[in-house]
Amino acid sequence: MELSPLSSPSRLIAPRPTLPLILAGVLSLAGCQTPKSAAPAPQAAAEASLQQNAQAFSDQFRALMVRNAFAANSQALVGTVDLVVKINRRNELSSCEIRPNAHRAPVPALESLARQVCWDSLFPEVPFEMYGPEGEMVIVAPLVFPALDESEPERQWRARTVQAYAQSRFFWTQALGKQPVDSIGKAHVRFVANAQGQVQECLVNLDPAGERRDAFKLDSDLQARLTAQCKQINLRQMPGFKVGDKGLARGNVLVEYAPWKGGPQHN
Numbered sequence: 057m058e059l060s061p062l063s064s065p066s067r068l069i070a071p072r073p074t075l076p077l078i079l080a081g082v083l084s085l086a087g088c089q090t091p092k093s094a095a096p097a098p099q100a101a102a103e104a105s106l107q108q109n110a111q112a113f114s115d116q117f118r119a120l121m122v123r124n125a126f127a128a129n130s131q132a133l134v135g136t137v138d139l140v141v142k143i144n145r146r147n148e149l150s151s152c153e154i155r156p157n158a159h160r161a162p163v164p165a166l167e168s169l170a171r172q173v174c175w176d177s178l179f180p181e182v183p184f185e186m187y188g189p190e191g192e193m194v195i196v197a198p199l200v201f202p203a204l205d206e207s208e209p210e211r212q213w214r215a216r217t218v219q220a221y222a223q224s225r226f227f228w229t230q231a232l233g234k235q236p237v238d239s240i241g242k243a244h245v246r247f248v249a250n251a252q253g254q255v256q257e258c259l260v261n262l263d264p265a266g267e268r269r270d271a272f273k274l275d276s277d278l279q280a281r282l283t284a285q286c287k288q289i290n291l292r293q294m295p296g297f298k299v300g301d302k303g304l305a306r307g308n309v310l311v312e313y314a315p316w317k318g319g320p321q322h323n
Contacts, residue, residue, distance in 0.1 A: 109183040116180040117195065120267070125173045125199055126214075127221035135163040136200045137170045145191040147181045147271075149174070149316040155196065170199055175319040176225075178240060178312050180267045220310075222295035227311045231285045233318055239273035240314045241265050245286060249305045253292030256304070258283055265312055 142151035152174030154167045182193045206214065227245055242265045248257040260282045264272035291297050291305060299305050 106185055110186060113180060113182060113186065116267070117197070120177055120179065121173070121197060121199070124177050124221075125170070125201070127217045128169060128173050128176075129201060130218045130222060131165070132204055133163070133166050133169060134201050134203050135166045136160060136198060137163065137166050139170045139174060139197045139199055141174055141179075141195040141197060143179065143182055143193045143195070145184075145187055147179075147268075149177075149179060149314070150192070152319065166201065171319070176228075176312070176317055178265050178267050178314055181270075219296040223307075223309045224311050226294045227286075227289075227309050228313070228317070230289050231282055232311050232313050234285070235278060235281055237275075237278065237313050237315055239275065240268040240271035241273075241312075243282060243311045243313060245282075245309045245311060247286065247291065247305075247307055247309075249291045249297075251299045251303050251305070253290045253294075253297065253305075255287045255289060255291060258286035260286060268314075271314075 136157075138155040138157055140151070140153045140155050141149070142153075144150045152171050154162075154170060156162070187193060204214075227243075231245075232243060241262050244261045244263065246257075246259045247255055249255045260279055262272075262274060262279050297305060
């Protein structure tokens with residue numbers, strides 16, 4: 057599956073600006089090919105259904121990658137990378153690689169960012185009929201990060217988006233990434249800390265993730281471990297840590313999790 061460039065202008069569109077990122081692609085699905093010759097009516101109907109499912113998956117994949125890559129690009133990096141994503145028949149992410157491009161010089165920082173975003177993402181399920189005989193879906197997604205031309209409201213909105221992503225990464229690195237998980241979901245973390253960053257209260261709830269609700273398992277042991285681990289974190293190290301008028305820092309952070317998150321080095 058190859059995705060053609062998908063970019064967004066940096067003009068403000070209510071209620072929020074579109075994302076200045078292009079996910080390039082003619083979404084090319086490996087193993088999803090239709091013959092050129094005329095097909096009988098039942099076969100034609102099946103092919104039409106397959107194309108409809110492929111388009112729906114393509115749209116969801118694009119939206120997810122645009123949102124996550126925009127939020128992760130804290131340095132406002134500019135450039136293009138060709139990301140190659142592989143998903144196995146169990147709908148597990150198995151590979152995130154960069155395809156060399158003879159027409160562009162490599163940008164290591166951008167390549168690292170693209171890999172991070174890929175391994176951190178909870179992709180929608182690939183419909184079973186879209187897999188080929190090899191049992192693997194290969195998606196080529198050229199990510200284009202254009203230079204930003206932001207108004208002040210857009211800059212402020214981007215700063216909030218980037219901070220939310222950074223805080224989520226912080227809690228994943230400090231807590232969730234250290235725990236074995238065998239399901240897909242999201243952790244809602246609510247905390248109260250003092251001015252020194254010491255956690256006074258922490259509440260962790262686990263919920264299904266919208267893209268993969270069927271893969272969620274309610275795990276009370278994981279919830280308890282995360283709550284205990286949260287209370288040991290020094291939140292002064294968290295991006296955007298801010299103490300309120302009463303000398304306390306209060307906040308909410310959403311952290312998605314999956315067995316593959318973080319890449320092979322975390323599994």
